[in-house]
Amino acid sequence: MAAIMAGCRKYFAYPITPQNEIPEYMAAHMPEVGGVFLQAESELAAINMVYGAAAAGERAMTSTSGPGYSLMLEGISGIARAELPVVLVLVMRGGPGIGSLENAQLDYFSATKGGGHGGYRNIVLAASSVQELFDLTQLAFELADYYRVLVMLLVDGILGQIMEPIEIMPFSNGKTRSLPAKTWALTGTGRQRPQNIISTMLMREDETYQWHQRMAVKYQKIQAEEVRYDSYCLEDARIAVVAYGMTSRVAETAIDECREQGLPVGLIRPISLFPFPYQFISQYTHRIEGFLVTEVSMGQMVEDVRLAVNGRSEVSFVGRGGGLLSHQEITRGIRELWLKLATK
Amino acid sequence: MQREVIIAGFGGQGVLLIGQLIAYSGMLEGKAVTWLPSYGPEIRGGTCHVIVIVSDRRIGSPYVTQPAAIIVMNRPSLDKFEDRLNSGGILLINSSLTDRLPERKDIRVIAIPATDLAHKLGNSRVANLVMLGGYLGATEVVGLPTMLQALQEVFPEDKHHLLPLNKKALEVGMSYLTEP
Amino acid sequence: MVEVSNKMTVMPGLRKIYGRPQSLKDVRTHYCPGCGHGIIHRLLCEVIDELDIQGRTIGVSPVGCSVFAFDYINIDFADSLHGRAPAVATGIKRSQPDKIVFTYQGDGDLAAIGLAEIVHAAVRSEKITTIFVNNANYGMTGGQMAPTTLIGQKTTTTPFGRDHRECGYPLRIAELLATVEGVVYLCREAVDTSARVIQAKKSIKTAFERQMAGDGFSLVEILSPCPSGWGMPPIKAREWLRENMMPQYKLGKFKDTREG
Numbered sequence: 013m014a015a016i017m018a019g020c021r022k023y024f025a026y027p028i029t030p031q032n033e034i035p036e037y038m039a040a041h042m043p044e045v046g047g048v049f050l051q052a053e054s055e056l057a058a059i060n061m062v063y064g065a066a067a068a069g070e071r072a073m074t075s076t077s078g079p080g081y082s083l084m085l086e087g088i089s090g091i092a093r094a095e096l097p098v099v100l101v102l103v104m105r106g107g108p109g110i111g112s113l114e115n116a117q118l119d120y121f122s123a124t125k126g127g128g129h130g131g132y133r134n135i136v137l138a139a140s141s142v143q144e145l146f147d148l149t150q151l152a153f154e155l156a157d158y159y160r161v162l163v164m165l166l167v168d169g170i171l172g173q174i175m176e177p178i179e180i181m182p183f184s185n186g187k188t189r190s191l192p193a194k195t196w197a198l199t200g201t202g203r204q205r206p207q208n209i210i211s212t213m214l215m216r217e218d219e220t221y222q223w224h225q226r227m228a229v230k231y232q233k234i235q236a237e238e239v240r241y242d243s244y245c246l247e248d249a250r251i252a253v254v255a256y257g258m259t260s261r262v263a264e265t266a267i268d269e270c271r272e273q274g275l276p277v278g279l280i281r282p283i284s285l286f287p288f289p290y291q292f293i294s295q296y297t298h299r300i301e302g303f304l305v306t307e308v309s310m311g312q313m314v315e316d317v318r319l320a321v322n323g324r325s326e327v328s329f330v331g332r333g334g335g336l337l338s339h340q341e342i343t344r345g346i347r348e349l350w351l352k353l354a355t356k
Numbered sequence: 357m358q359r360e361v362i363i364a365g366f367g368g369q370g371v372l373l374i375g376q377l378i379a380y381s382g383m384l385e386g387k388a389v390t391w392l393p394s395y396g397p398e399i400r401g402g403t404c405h406v407i408v409i410v411s412d413r414r415i416g417s418p419y420v421t422q423p424a425a426i427i428v429m430n431r432p433s434l435d436k437f438e439d440r441l442n443s444g445g446i447l448l449i450n451s452s453l454t455d456r457l458p459e460r461k462d463i464r465v466i467a468i469p470a471t472d473l474a475h476k477l478g479n480s481r482v483a484n485l486v487m488l489g490g491y492l493g494a495t496e497v498v499g500l501p502t503m504l505q506a507l508q509e510v511f512p513e514d515k516h517h518l519l520p521l522n523k524k525a526l527e528v529g530m531s532y533l534t535e536p
Numbered sequence: 537m538v539e540v541s542n543k544m545t546v547m548p549g550l551r552k553i554y555g556r557p558q559s560l561k562d563v564r565t566h567y568c569p570g571c572g573h574g575i576i577h578r579l580l581c582e583v584i585d586e587l588d589i590q591g592r593t594i595g596v597s598p599v600g601c602s603v604f605a606f607d608y609i610n611i612d613f614a615d616s617l618h619g620r621a622p623a624v625a626t627g628i629k630r631s632q633p634d635k636i637v638f639t640y641q642g643d644g645d646l647a648a649i650g651l652a653e654i655v656h657a658a659v660r661s662e663k664i665t666t667i668f669v670n671n672a673n674y675g676m677t678g679g680q681m682a683p684t685t686l687i688g689q690k691t692t693t694t695p696f697g698r699d700h701r702e703c704g705y706p707l708r709i710a711e712l713l714a715t716v717e718g719v720v721y722l723c724r725e726a727v728d729t730s731a732r733v734i735q736a737k738k739s740i741k742t743a744f745e746r747q748m749a750g751d752g753f754s755l756v757e758i759l760s761p762c763p764s765g766w767g768m769p770p771i772k773a774r775e776w777l778r779e780n781m782m783p784q785y786k787l788g789k790f791k792d793t794r795e796g
Contacts, residue, residue, distance in 0.1 A: 022631055048630045052623070053656035060620035060653070064596075064627020067614045072627070090617050174418055175376070175391040177383045198612040198628060200592035200635050209606050210614040258418070265416030336419040 013037065014149035015073055015099065017182060021047035022072040024061035026054055026080060029113050030172050031103040034075040055080035059087030059100075066096040067210040069197030071153050075101035078111055078119065081127075088162060089128030090212040093223070097156035099149070100134075101165045103172040106334035114334040115169035117257060120312035123166050124286045131224065133231045135163040135238065136285040138256040142176040148283075150183035157191045159234060166285060168257040168308065170336065240283035241292050245271065249278030251349055252296060254305045254317050256282050259337055263306055266342035277346055285313070293320035302326040302349045306342050308334060326353060357412050359497050360420045364405035364437050365429025365450075370484035373510075374427075375406035377488060380506040381498035382410035390418035403433050410497055425495060427487050429470075431455060448490050450483060466494055468532050474525060482525035489529020500526070557581035559590045559610050566604060570770025572727045572760025573601060576669060577608050579727075579737040580640075583744055584611070593636040594628055596621045598650075600642035601675045619650020622657035625664045636747055638665040644674040647683040647707050654713075654755075661718030661752035665743045668709060668755055671762035672781060679765035683707040686780055691765070706784055710757045714790040721746045721754035722791040726782070728761065728774040739789075751793065759785055 015023070015038075023038045035051065042049040048065075052058035058074050065072035076084060081102050091098050102123060106114035123136045135155055139145035145167065152163040198208055214220040244264055246252065255263040260281040270277045280296075280303075282289050293303070303321055305314040306329070314329045321327050330345035331337070361378065365371040375391055382389040393406045407423070409415050422442040428434045430453040441447055443462045451457075452471035470486040492503060507522055546552050556562060560581035567573045584590050590611055597605040599618035606613030616624040621639035629637040646654050646668050657664065673691050674680040680693040684706055688697040698706075710724045721743050725736035736758055743754035759781050761773035768776060 022627070024627065050626070050630065050660075053652055053659075056620065057623040057626075057653050057656065060617065060623035061627035061630070063616070063620075064614065064624035064629075065631045066627070067624070068594075068628045068631035070631040072631075086617055087620070094614075170392060170418065173393055175379060176418075177389060198594045198614055199632060200594060200612055201590070201610075203591035207606065207610055208612045211606075212617060213603065213615060261415070262417035262419060268416065338419065338421045339417045340421065 013041070013180070014146040014183075015153070016041060016045055016047065017180075018071065018150040018153040020071045020073050020099065020153060021045065022062070022065040022070045023048065023074065024050045024052050024058045024065070024072070025074045025076065026052050026058050028055075028077045028080045030105060030169050031075050031077050031101065031167075033172070034101060055083040056086065059084040059091070062098055062100075063087055063091055063094070063096060066091070066098050067094065067198050069194040069199060071097070071099075071157070073099040073101070075103065077103045078105045079109070081119065081122070085128035088134070089130050089132060091162050092128075092132030092134065093130065093212040093214065094210050095160040096162070096210070097153075097160050098162045099152045099156055099165070100162060101149075101167060103167045103169060105169055112334060113169070115258075115308060115336055116334040117168055117259060117308040117312070118334070119166065120285065120307070120309065123164055124288070124316075132227065133161070133234075133286055135159070135161055135234060135287075136166050137163065137240070137283060138166045138285055139171065139283070140257055140260045140281065142171070142174065143178040144283075145171060146178050146180070147183045154189065154191070155238065157194075158189055159230060161230070161234070166257070168259065171258045174258075235287040238284055239287045239289050239292070241289040242281040242283060244279035244281070246278035246280065246296075249276050250300060251275065251277040251302045251304060251346060251353070252280050252300045253277065253342065253346065254280045254282070254293070254303055254313070255307065256285060256313060259306055259308055262337055262339050263342050265339040266346060269339065269343050270346050275346060275350055282313070288316045288320075290316070290320040293317060294322065294324075297321055297324035300325055301353050302328065304328050304330060304342070304345050304349050306330045306337065306345065308332060308337050326356075328352070358415070359410050359425070359495065360423035361408050361425040361427060361491065361497075362405055362420070362423050362437060362440070363408065363427040363429075364403055364433035365484075367404045369429045370481065371404055371429060372406050374484045374488040375408045377503060377506050377510055378408045378410065378491075378497065380510050381502045384502050384505060385498055387411060388413060388415045390415050392418045403430070403436060405433070405437070425491065427491055429453065429484065429487065434458070446494055448487055448494065450487055452483070466490055466533065468529060470529065473528050473532065477521065477524055477528065479521060482522055485522050485525035486529035486532075489526035490533060491529075492526070493530035493533040500530070557585045559584045561608050561610050563608065565608055567601065568764040570761055570763040570773055571601070571675075572671065572758070572762070573669065575727045575733060576667065576736070576758055576760065577605065579733070579740055580638075580667065581609060582737060583741045584609075586741065587744060587748070589636050589744075589748075592634070593638070594632065596625045596628070596637070596639045598639070598641040598645035599676070600645045602640055602642060602669065603676070605640050619645050619648070620653055621645065621650065622653040622662070622664070622666065626657055626660070626662050629662060629664050633663070636665075636744060637663075638667060638744070638747075640667045641669070642675065643668070643670045643672065643682045643684040643709075644677075644680075647709050654709075655716065658713050658716045658718050658753045658755070661720065663747050663750060663752060665747045666753075666755040667740065668757040669760045670709070670757055670781075670785065671760045671765065672706075673762060673765040675762050675765045679762075679767075684709075684785075686784055689780070690767075708785060710755075710785075710790045713755060718753050719755065719791050720752040720793045722756075723789040724757040724759070724785060724787050726759040726777065726787055728759070728777050732787075746794075757785075759787075
């Protein structure tokens with residue numbers, strides 16, 4: 013719904029649990045706005061249809077889950093090379109291979125570090141509520157158009173399934189950016205302009221080098237301007253839990269519980285996973301003695317937190333490979349870290 | 357104040373629906389709510405369940421390991437969830453489809469022969485609404501008028517002819533607590 | 537004087553009867569001597585000019601020898617990942633329904649890695665046109681076996697000739713797609729002789745016209761010589777095409793919904 017509000021008129025996807033609510037919604041509602049919903053024969057085809065629609069200048073998106081995402085990586089890599097604005101929703105599920113339908117946060121590495129071949133970056137956003145997912149979906153289209161990049165919404169399995177009330181409002185992030193006209197789009201030359209070419213190749217002499225130089229500048233700009241995060245009870249905290257997505261809400265419950273017992277603990281919640289809020293975390297290392305990273309994985313984002321902390325504070329981890337992390341598990345992790353710091 | 361309930365039963369018993377009705381009513385009363393279903397292959401055949409939270413403040417974790425109330429619609433659900441109920445919590449059992457009572461003594465047990473009562477109303481499929489009525493009577497998590505409004509809004513137009521039956525089922529469940 | 541191209545002029549008193557199509561760029565191609573791609577590019581451009589659609593045609597090139605087709609054909613172009621051209625063209629056409637969209641694909645691209653995409657574009661009867669160039673091997677990567685490679689044909693990955701017990705049988709794409717309801721126009725041509733070149737152009741034109749009429753999916757398969765991949769001089773390659781490919785891949789019209 014947010015995508016349609018954001019002007020998305022082309023949606024291509026292949027059915028996969030746990031995200032079938034999205035194509036089913038699109039199938040019912042795209043026709044109302046004169047848009048296109050198309051069920052592709054595979055995720056390979058779906059992402060390449062998105063490539064085509066984006067190349068033709070449209071706001072296009074797809075959504076998938078683990079196994080479909082692995083297939084889509086070919087197209088995602090191509091979209092990155094061609095610098096096409098695309099929005100992709102990845103609802104994570106459990107394990108490699110077919111894996112399971114359990115809740116998980118196992119695709120952090122793949123989403124934030126590239127995933128496909130060739131050394132590219134996508135903007136990756138993680139919401140912690142249905143309302144925020146609704147807002148970020150609209151932001152994603154804006155960022156995609158502004159930077160000509162793929163923006164991924166990385167969604168925990170349970171966020172894909174939960175129902176919560178939301179306010180349906182056009183998203184505003186305070187700044188209005190003027191989006192560049194899509195003069196590069198394939199719309200036919202009309203014999204008025206030279207041909208436009210959308211290409212995933214870098215075959216000319218020096219082209220690979222030049223492309224990466226240019227992307228480095230773009231990615232640095234994104235890292236400078238698009239970092240997003242949130243915090244909770246951080247003002248007097250000496251321990252910070254770091255969590256993204258729904259896990260951050262489980263952490264909030266654990267923090268409330270620990271605060272009742274007098275433990276000075278707060279939360280740092282990265283919203284943009286690329287660009288990661290390294291600086292925001294590192295500025296607290298003088299005061300926060302311990303960071304507890306918690307994820308529904310065996311530890312992925314924890315590596316970025318370690319980079320941010322850079323040895324100046326203790327970093328510990330609580331996680332599980334899949335399923336639902338309980339706030340009791342996080343509370344236990346906080347207590348253990350507190351004891352460790354006290355005996356140091 | 358935060359109230360949590362796990363509702364469990366066979367797929368097709370309307371477990372997700374009554375969860376949705378509780379969440380929707382909570383929303384109508386201006387409260388924070390979450391509705392978190394079990395999903396995937398487990399929703400076919402076996403037990404399916406949903407966790408609903410209604411709260412006066414922002415809800416942190418939508419996942420609850422030890423809720424204050426559990427509604428079980430059949431025996432497998434009782435076996436699976438009995439131990440998860442918080443001490444002092446309420447366990448509502450559809451006794452028409454369970455051949456045992458809980459073993460725990462630290463909880464309040466409310467047994468309602470919901471399927472039989474629904475059958476008497478002429479449609480055994482409203483057993484879920486009978487249980488929901490029992491839950492409302494026992495906890496007053498939301499008011500009956502709000503729940504009736506939620507029924508009106510959650511049911512699609514083409515199912516509105518079933519509203520009187522569902523309302524009756526709710527009332528039967530509620531009154532069973534006082535006059536079984 | 538009449539300007540024919542930016543390099544040639546016609547003397548007074550003479551009349552221009554043959555020149556470079558406007559949508560074909562005046563550059564040298566990278567294709568090998570005797571390759572069919574140059575001819576087929578030209579036919580495409582003649583059709584685009586005759587239909588007067590240069591300004592509203594969008595091409596999709598494959599992975600294969602013709603990956604650089606946009607260097608020669610002066611229209612908007614996307615290249616596509618290996619085999620995905622029909623999916624990309626679907627995305628473009630669904631976004632720009634008033635444009636004429638075509639894919640240009642070889643046999644490795646279309647018949648092997650991209651078989652699902654072409655079949656399903658046909659199934660959906662996407663209003664696009666596919667030019668399918670069949671030269672019975674992977675030309676760009678150095679002459680490996682393709683699904684269309686003939687039994688006994690030597691390639692770099694079938695050094696003793698294609699053995700059906702190991703590698704199966706040649707795939708007939710036109711015959712396969714003729715069974716798909718969504719296909720509105722389908723034929724197989726060749727570019728080994730002048731007469732067949734003219735016939736091929738007629739079919740390409742009809743295929744485009746059917747797209748422009750909104751009928752649905754159209755495809756022209758073209759048997760094309762690959763002297764480098766086959767390891768023979770250009771003239772010999774044309775003979776080999778006639779003697780070996782044509783018995784396996786019969787020319788003609790396989791489907792035309794307007795003929796009932």
